[in-house]
Amino acid sequence: MSAVQEARWDEAYNFAYLDEQTKRMIRRSILKAIAVPGYQVPFGGREMPLAYGWGTGGIQVTASVIGPDDTLKVIDQGADDTTNAVSIRRFFSRVAGVETTEATEEADIIQTRHRIPEAPLREGQVLVYQVPQPEPLRSLEPRETETRKMHGYAEYGLMHVRLYEDIARYGHIATTYSYPVMVNGRYLMSPSPIPKFDNPKMQGNPAIQLFGAGREKRIYAIPPYTSVKSLDFDDHPFEPQTWDESCALCGADNSYLDEVVLDDHGGKMFVCSDTHFCEDRRAKGHRGELGADPAALAFARTADEGEAQ
Amino acid sequence: MTLADLKPGFADAVFEAQAGFRALLDAFAYAGRITTVDLNLDPPAPLDVAMAAVALTLFDFDTPVWLEPAVAAGSVAGWIRFHSGSAIVAAAGEAQFAVVCDAAAMPALTGFSVGEDRYPDRSATLVIQVPSLTDGPVTRWTGPGIDGSIEVAIAGLPDDFWAQWDDNHALYPLGIDVIFACGREVIGLPRGIKVEV
Numbered sequence: 001m002s003a004v005q006e007a008r009w010d011e012a013y014n015f016a017y018l019d020e021q022t023k024r025m026i027r028r029s030i031l032k033a034i035a036v037p038g039y040q041v042p043f044g045g046r047e048m049p050l051a052y053g054w055g056t057g058g059i060q061v062t063a064s065v066i067g068p069d070d071t072l073k074v075i076d077q078g079a080d081d082t083t084n085a086v087s088i089r090r091f092f093s094r095v096a097g098v099e100t101t102e103a104t105e106e107a108d109i110i111q112t113r114h115r116i117p118e119a120p121l122r123e124g125q126v127l128v129y130q131v132p133q134p135e136p137l138r139s140l141e142p143r144e145t146e147t148r149k150m151h152g153y154a155e156y157g158l159m160h161v162r163l164y165e166d167i168a169r170y171g172h173i174a175t176t177y178s179y180p181v182m183v184n185g186r187y188l189m190s191p192s193p194i195p196k197f198d199n200p201k202m203q204g205n206p207a208i209q210l211f212g213a214g215r216e217k218r219i220y221a222i223p224p225y226t227s228v229k230s231l232d233f234d235d236h237p238f239e240p241q242t243w244d245e246s247c248a249l250c251g252a253d254n255s256y257l258d259e260v261v262l263d264d265h266g267g268k269m270f271v272c273s274d275t276h277f278c279e280d281r282r283a284k285g286h287r288g289e290l291g292a293d294p295a296a297l298a299f300a301r302t303a304d305e306g307e308a309q
Numbered sequence: 310m311t312l313a314d315l316k317p318g319f320a321d322a323v324f325e326a327q328a329g330f331r332a333l334l335d336a337f338a339y340a341g342r343i344t345t346v347d348l349n350l351d352p353p354a355p356l357d358v359a360m361a362a363v364a365l366t367l368f369d370f371d372t373p374v375w376l377e378p379a380v381a382a383g384s385v386a387g388w389i390r391f392h393s394g395s396a397i398v399a400a401a402g403e404a405q406f407a408v409v410c411d412a413a414a415m416p417a418l419t420g421f422s423v424g425e426d427r428y429p430d431r432s433a434t435l436v437i438q439v440p441s442l443t444d445g446p447v448t449r450w451t452g453p454g455i456d457g458s459i460e461v462a463i464a465g466l467p468d469d470f471w472a473q474w475d476d477n478h479a480l481y482p483l484g485i486d487v488i489f490a491c492g493r494e495v496i497g498l499p500r501g502i503k504v505e506v
């Protein structure tokens with residue numbers, strides 16, 4: 001790219017909002033994060049124009065990676081049309097002028113909160129996770145100096161004890177979100193609050209997975225084709241969530257399902273949490289048991305509504 | 310050196326740095342694969358475009374840089390100082406980045422910082438310019454970023470380089486990381502990669 005870009009973004013800002021010094025620092029942190037999969041690299045972030053909880057860490061990572069020719073997808077709980085996802089998409093349209101999409105397969109960069117898309121990712125795609133709490137040991141050990149030491153010497157006994165206490169109390173490991181994983185056989189890592197259903201997708205994924213925590217100013221990563229094992233025990237192996245139901249709209253029996261209440265009389269249905277995946281299946285002719293029911297379809301958000309701003 | 314002798318940096322710092330970084334991200338993430346740095350640069354000798362792109366993309370006043378003595382004696386030190394603001398350090402152990410253009414004469418890897426137990430990110434990244442990324446002895450790489458294994462044939466390295474790399478890899482998660490540069494191409498070698506000769 002030799003010619004100066006014709007600006008397609010709001011030129012009151014530097015491209016992608018961050019100044020170049022901040023991007024360079026974050027870029028260096030990302031490369032070290034790739035070099036040590038699962039290790040939390042501290043970075044000196046600058047404050048973002050969004051409150052914490054709105055994905056500032058993910059935004060900083062995306063802003064440091066994204067270029068003018070990239071296409072961006074943003075999801076929140078699997079949906080492209082929640083306030084959080086729409087705000088972040090609008091932010092990057094404005095400060096970077098990039099194209100946005102809801103189609104997982106069309107996106108170069110996918111910023112996500114709480115889900116990994118159902119559609120398989122491909123090489124070259126970058127999945128950016130928004131992380132509220134990067135430290136998987138924090139609930140067990142509040143002191144950063146101590147958790148850093150535990151990671152430094154791979155002393156993860158505390159976490160095993162906690163999971164085992166779950167088994168003693170409930171008969172199984174009760175953790176369903178932020179289920180801890182061991183990355184490349186060395187670092188204990190929080191996958192961010194994705195459901196444990198999504199954990200197996202991190203293993204050996206061809207895409208680049210980057211995690212940004214804004215408040216704690218940490219970046220970590222899973223390179224492509226990297227071992228990611230959910231913690232478990234020989235007599236209590238890891239098991240992702242399963243459902244007896246299939247998606248009421250598209251009939252999928254292999255996706256993460258959300259329960260939707262239909263009426264005041266206990267009527268409910270289960271639908272795909274990944275709205276694009278569900279729409280794509282319906283567009284291809286797949287139908288669930290309520291797939292032709294107008295009332296049920298009213299709950300299904302369409303791509304057009306999702307892009308309304 | 311006068312300002313008139315000074316070779317240019319990026320023509321468009323924002324977009325060229327972004328393009329340079331994406332190439333490096335891919336190179337680090339997909340270790341062992343040749344990644345093209347698609348930029349037009351006019352760097353000072355002996356830097357190739359890829360080596361210059363790494364410097365302009367990643368170096369700044371926060372990153373002490375060590376230059377191989379032959380490079381430090383030429384115009385490269387002034388070019389890096391001018392465009393990046395990096396301090397050029399004489400002690401290899403203090404460097405966050407090292408620039409090596411004559412790989413055959415490079416110092417031992419053990420001279421560079423491998424990071425600390427609690428902060429393995431505080432290790433040096435060596436950028437090593439080589440005569441070819443494909444014509445050297447064939448090595449077999451495995452590790453994060455590689456689907457199975459990949460054959461890599463980097464030319465111009467010291468005979469004991471891969472033995473040194475074995476020692477570096479054994480320090481994991483500590484260790485240095487390497488970027489090989491040649492012409493407009495790079496290959497990433499993060500510390501987690503095991504290399505069989």
Ligand SMILES: [Zn+2]
Pocket residue numbers: 247248249250251252271272277278279281
């Ligand atoms: Zn569905």
